[in-house]
Amino acid sequence: MRPQYHLAAAGKMYPNAWRQVNIFRKSKGKDLPDWPSWCFLPMAATYSIVSEGGAMAPERLGDVAKLAALIAWRYTQGIYKFEPSVYESISTTVVKNDIPVDVLYRLPEWGVYIETPGLDEHGFFAHLEYDINTHRSELRLLIDSEEALYPIILHLGQHTVTEAIDRALSEAAKQGNFNKQNLPIEQMIEHQSKIAQHCISLLLYLCSEEPDITRIENELPQRPSPKKVKGDWKLFPPQKAKTWRIGEKIAEEIAKTASQDQGGTHKTPTPHIRRAHWHGYWTGERAGQDRKFIYKWLPPLIINATSN
Template identity: 30%
Template sequence: MDKTRLHQILSLAQRAVREAREQIGEQAWQGLETALLSGERPWHEAVLLPLGLAQEMVLRDPDLRARLDRLQVAPGDLERISDLNLQACDLAALLPWNLTKGAYVFDPDLFRSLVGAPLERLPVDLLTRLPEYAPLLVFPEPWQGGVGAWVHLDVDTRFAPAHLEFRAVLLGENGRRLPLLLDLTGATLEECIQGTQTETLLSQQLVGMEGVSFPAAAFDTVRGLLNLALYLASEEPDLSGRPRPLPGVGQRRKDKPPRVYPEPDPLRIEVGWRIGAALRRARQAEARGQGGAGKSPQPHIRRAHWHLYWTGEGSRKDPSKARPKVRWIEPTLVGADRLEGELPAVVRIVEEP
């Protein structure tokens, strides 16, 4: 991706953050950052800012809050509720991203393989291992009306039992944002889609709104974003660098309260450029026609897929100790040893002991 286009996308992302800050106010934004990073968070560890808390932050009209509590909304409330929900979706994604600002720029070939890959069973546990709470996925080309998307997890406590949700905010070329979600209540993508539709209709009906289902095309977008997110959370993603850690709470002036000071600029992390470069070199070798009868197969691409396996010390004797892991098997380059030169180096993220 050329620097000009990346700069445009990151400028749109930072503008979205500024708009979200202005909507709740600078003092409320800083206070929420400080509270989230300095106190206990009594919800799932993979969630930094639950949507329910974000909704509390944007819903500052006491009369509207009272009507919602009584499930007795007035005719003019519905549009306002919709606007506030969009603000809350922005806040739940943008505040966590602003703390670390990781911008994950996908290689074009890997990107196309991922967004087009099938996805049946959902490895929910893997999604809890995203490199950041709300990474920004930067698309190498426009896709589904967007140039990028923030992805994150949420915990839904409205309906028992509480469960995780996959959420995304699609960033459009014009800066507009579209929130997307998937309830992670089923073992398969189809079960999760059905659960999402059912719960969405129920939540709308509870406040007197006419139930409207998500269009089927929205879940095609969700599936693609899930595959991108799962790649970042997989065992050995091809990343050019490490994400930033969460900043601490500091006090730079004695006359000011402690607050959070995030890095001002996004951090570009390239994704899949090693495998992408190898795939392109394989195609070039194939085009040159280096094969022939009696020779080893030409370098070619084996279809990408997800592979589930079980690991864990003592798991052979005691299956209860086994831990599921999902590995993204890239569009594998078969016969790579026949290409001249070495594959580009890649930085692997390794946990310190």
Template identity: 25%
Template sequence: MSSKIPKVWQMIDLARPLGLKNAKCSSRIFAPVETATAACIACQAGKAKGGRVDIPYPSLVLALAQWRKDKEVFVLDPDLAQILYEQDDTSIPAAAVDYLPYPCFYVETAGLDAYLPGVHGFFFYIGWDTQTRKELMSFIFAGKEGKIYPFDIPLDSPDLSECFDRMNRRKLLSKNAEIQARGRQELEQRDSVMLLLRCSLQVVLYLCACNAEIVPDPEQESVMKRSNGSEIKDRYVEIRKWDVGFVTGPALQAQKRRLQSEESPTRDGSHAPKRPHVRRGHWHHFWTGAKSDAENRRLVLKWLPPIFVGSVDDDLPVVVHPVKEA
């Protein structure tokens, strides 16, 4: 991006204060997407000389402007990813995202290409809707050959179906032909896109959970180098990777396979025998602090893994490794 639009990062940093003020953004917003659009136009104004200005996806530019400051990548274990994808629990208070590990991060996770071909991961950050003046959960899905699929979900709307229809309607009514075309494509693939968003949301919630298994990737940790100063050089060695669920995921899948191999039903006391089965994982949350003290009141989100009912080994110890700064 730096080579395609030189000095775009510096331009965004200069424009951010005014953009935040004009859009009346909440305190945790990095910048509205209009700031990224304006920065791209300004950086290419001289080169265009009255011609067409080539602006990439503004939401991607905005995501990269934030991500490059921390350069955090979370690599999800494929087994854990599959377990999370099977969940359908999205009725979580918006306060859960108060515990995002970083303001903007990239998630590398397998299996999303089943819903949108070529997708291998996504950027996530809290965005801003300048029309409604509300916070958004912004997903930027990365596909093959540089293809990008951005989706925004209002943070205060738990119904993914309603959110999709509302955001898609805005794309179809856009004056930008490219955005209109993307809206039509998404509408044709509505069911797949809904599954993609639901699965990705489960992953984001897991990263916010107090008992998430997240540890530094040893290979990347051995080569990672970051300067002590504030200068960002945008080099590969500045990236920090985290391994997510590489103990929990395989252990759960192994127990699931053992359960599936147990064909005979088990008897529970005087009740009729029950065949072994799995209760899907889900979320548990509770509040700490007095309701009268809103400033210090906090939501705690905890992931409850699948329960294997009727298995020989019902209890699985889950290893917890909370994220801690070095």
């Protein structure tokens, strides 16, 4: 599998990386500043690993984003595979302007890899970053294209998901990043916008309320807990990757809707298909600590259909 190939390649290039990750994690809130639990390891630590504690060689600068994503993914190695009909429907559902960016903190694991058969790219890694110096938060996407791994960065703050995407693309345009094919700037932004929208829609579903994920050994994706070994607490990566199947139950609903839509006689009012869409609402007091945005992805549904 491609993500495992990338992980193995990173381990060969930086053979001491995993030992250093354990050292940095042990220093969390002690010798190093603390950081939120949703971030596995700040990229400042990854920078130190790649630079070997010294000046960064220019040709290795791009390795920081790659290694950071692989570090976050290594301890769960979850590969998310959507059912084809669900994948098509979710990835083409327009992200609503009112979805707050905070929902992206709900990734089921520190790092995920989602397959993207609907794009030219094979898939993408996603993880959350916390800058221990500026205290800024980011959602980091690492796109797995045939030619290379390259990042798309969304700054998280007091704005919506669509605003975060727009800001990411605007910054990419300023920096001239990711233009591997030397496209005109407008075409490059359009290409990146398509990829970002596509990937974020899939991530939003994983972060939504009760996503349709088929259990493995009666378990759902989660962040692992450390185990005590010789008086010390350690995290251990799984022996192999897990492929989480997404949308098996919803695929049955979509198939049923498609079947109902094929002919037959109907009574008034006229039947129609309710398009797939995001539905969300706030719970809790406006200024309360328990305030939360609850949202779900609703699949297409036949409205006012009659059985034959």
